[in-house]
Amino acid sequence: MAAPESAPAASARTTPDATRRSEKSRRAIYDAALGLVAEVGYAKTTVEGIAARAGVGKQTIYRWWSSKADVLLEAFLDLSEQAAREAGQAPYVIPDTGDVAADLRAVLRATVDQLRDPRFEAPSRALAAEGVVNEQLGRVFVAKLLEPSLRLYVDRLRAAQRAGQVRADVDPRIALELFVSPLAQRWLQYTGPISHEYTDTLVDYALNGLAPR
Template sequence: MSPHKAPDSSRRSDRSRRAIYDAALALVGEAGYARTTIEGIAARAGVGKQTIYRWWPSKAAVLMEAFIDVGTRAAEEAGDAGYAIPDTGDLAADLKLVLRATVDELNDPVTEAPTRALAAEGIIDPVLGAQFVEKLLDPQMQLYVTRLRSAQEAGEVRDDIDPRIALELLIAPLTHRWLLRTLPLTHEYADAVVDLTLRGLATGPAE
């Protein structure tokens, strides 16, 4: 008779964490951040609320890790391509491709509410805000820096351009329109942002 095998606590913990991540994202999307509670997340995930409090200090911290987990899983599924902006030799086309994908993500009803919640909470809570920048924004921004530096080496972008400032010219307009809901956030708008930005970055004369 084979000996009894003890339960794998690490596997059980991983399942619980994933269930909590999914519950947090779903509840914020359905009810809004203000109406989402630790108790609600625990009930949705099928765990005790003390389990959540043992791992996270707040619902904002749960949401932050849930977002990081989503990004990690997406990158794993995408493979190496998930860690870089395409470099086809056509900077405008590469940036338009990425900004269009960003538009789709910002407009996705599954992630829009949680993203807004984290951005807003990060303004109120400086510690959370710093984590939001460090863990979620900076890794994505670095991809733009890398692609723009490649364009500088290829002679497409002026040497005196600071890639970090240049990427803000690309990202900030989309974020502004999305946050304020002033006008629809569309692929056409993303393309226009790229075209206008590159007129100021390019080494050749403006068209």
């Protein structure tokens, strides 16, 4: 009797051959997806609309992705990688000038600026929202996009611990949330305005504590 695995197309719907994949279509789909999300928002972006704008058949999308969220996630990952490459030599690290407070202030100010970049705003907000409600996507979003950035904070805080600027007993992964999460929540949930002063204040409070010294 035949091995249960060797059947070419028993259960699965004949996995497509990735080597024949059209790179042009993939790019066009990414561009269309990001463009539509930026222009009309995530909810009004449809697979049909992406296909039409990309000049692609719907099946070409469904062949390679499972859903609108999936397309957008990959498109956004691609955009991020691209942006990272463009950023060039100043890459995946938080500067270490020796003054952890100043360094954190600087990187948070840069984050504030990026959160306001309309190129990123719509898709990242859309993905974050979908991730809230779609746990599977949310975890991928966090793992692929959020955690890599948070890891930089962990590294910088560890260096600060070695330099004696941060208590040795704090868990850096938790510590970073004291200034990152407030910014994230204000951005995501409109719970308050975002500004350089605000993030500066967060760094101050977090490092020095709310209690008097």
